Amino acid sequence: MTCLFRLVVLFVSLFLGAEASAQQKVLLPEKLERPTVTDDKGVVQWAPWKGVKCQGCSGSGKVKCDVCDRFGDDATNCPDCKRSKERLAVCRICAGTGELADPLDKVACPGCQGAAFQLCSVCGGGGRLKIGGAKQWSDCPSCRGDGAFKCGTCNGSRLVEPAALKPSLREASVKDLAKAITVVDAALTEVGAIEPAGGDKARKSVKALVKACDTAGGTFPPLKRLGKPFEDFMGKIYAGKQFQGSAENEANTIANAKKSAEYYLKHQKRMLDLAHKRAEANAKLAGEQKGK
Ligand SMILES: [Zn+2]
Numbered sequence: 001m002t003c004l005f006r007l008v009v010l011f012v013s014l015f016l017g018a019e020a021s022a023q024q025k026v027l028l029p030e031k032l033e034r035p036t037v038t039d040d041k042g043v044v045q046w047a048p049w050k051g052v053k054c055q056g057c058s059g060s061g062k063v064k065c066d067v068c069d070r071f072g073d074d075a076t077n078c079p080d081c082k083r084s085k086e087r088l089a090v091c092r093i094c095a096g097t098g099e100l101a102d103p104l105d106k107v108a109c110p111g112c113q114g115a116a117f118q119l120c121s122v123c124g125g126g127g128r129l130k131i132g133g134a135k136q137w138s139d140c141p142s143c144r145g146d147g148a149f150k151c152g153t154c155n156g157s158r159l160v161e162p163a164a165l166k167p168s169l170r171e172a173s174v175k176d177l178a179k180a181i182t183v184v185d186a187a188l189t190e191v192g193a194i195e196p197a198g199g200d201k202a203r204k205s206v207k208a209l210v211k212a213c214d215t216a217g218g219t220f221p222p223l224k225r226l227g228k229p230f231e232d233f234m235g236k237i238y239a240g241k242q243f244q245g246s247a248e249n250e251a252n253t254i255a256n257a258k259k260s261a262e263y264y265l266k267h268q269k270r271m272l273d274l275a276h277k278r279a280e281a282n283a284k285l286a287g288e289q290k291g292k
């Protein structure tokens with residue numbers, strides 16, 4: 001019963017935050033809670049995690065599509081809702097299941113933040129453009145009409161694995177958790193220092209982000225998988241160089257990628273901190289019992 005009560009409290013503590021741009025809501029990583037229970041030996045255990053309803057979609061797994069919000073009525077293509085009649089897209093928080101995955105096991109992909117794709121920023125996702133004052137639409141030169149690129153970091157699965165610790169993030173030792181926290185802190189500093197820039201400086205920004213993710217990739221495998229697909233994606237975006245405002249667009253595209261990677265890192269920092277706190281409490285208890 002206590003456990004159930006804790007889960008109810010948890011619902012209240014999972015605040016939702018809206019992104020600055022028109023994007024689906026995300027859970028605030030700093031506010032994530034992961035309840036524990038103390039067993040009859042005094043050991044702190046993770047409370048069971050089951051049937052936690054997703055607040056992003058109220059459990060339906062679907063939300064109103066915000067990708068094609070600003071498209072004209074004649075738009076036929078949306079990479080998210082496919083312009084289905086109800087214009088409903090898969091909820092990125094729960095990956096469409098209606099239930100939250102245990103944050104100790106799963107986290108939104110650092111490449112797409114749960115979208116399963118990178119939106120083509122040259123056409124805004126519509127897949128078509130009116131080039132040079134033309135009245136007719138042309139296929140977007142970057143995405144060739146698709147409006148997006150499948151995320152190569154999660155391969156479209158939206159949620160990915162946490163830090164690769166032994167035996168797992170939830171049961172790792174105080175020492176290993178502390179080490180992983182050092183890695184996450186260093187990565188957050190390195191990624192945070194990147195100033196996304198477009199035009200001549202785009203490749204330098206991309207390289208800096210890939211390098212930071214690669215460095216942390218030994219502890220966080222999804223970050224290791226981020227570099228190549230991100231570089232490929234940016235290669236497509238550079239095909240929009242011919243258009244006005246392309247440098248600014250490139251900078252914004254890199255800023256989005258930076259934000260996704262930061263989200264993953266912040267989520268992991270929070271979970272590692274919680275796991276570290278638990279491991280420390282249990283190590284202290286073990287030490288006391290030995291002393292008796
Ligand atoms: Zn949901």
Ligand SMILES: [Zn+2]
Nearest residue numbers: 065068078081
């Ligand atoms: Zn849509």
Ligand SMILES: [Zn+2]
Nearest residue numbers: 120123140143
């Ligand atoms: Zn496009």
Ligand SMILES: [Zn+2]
Nearest residue numbers: 109112151154
């Ligand atoms: Zn992804």
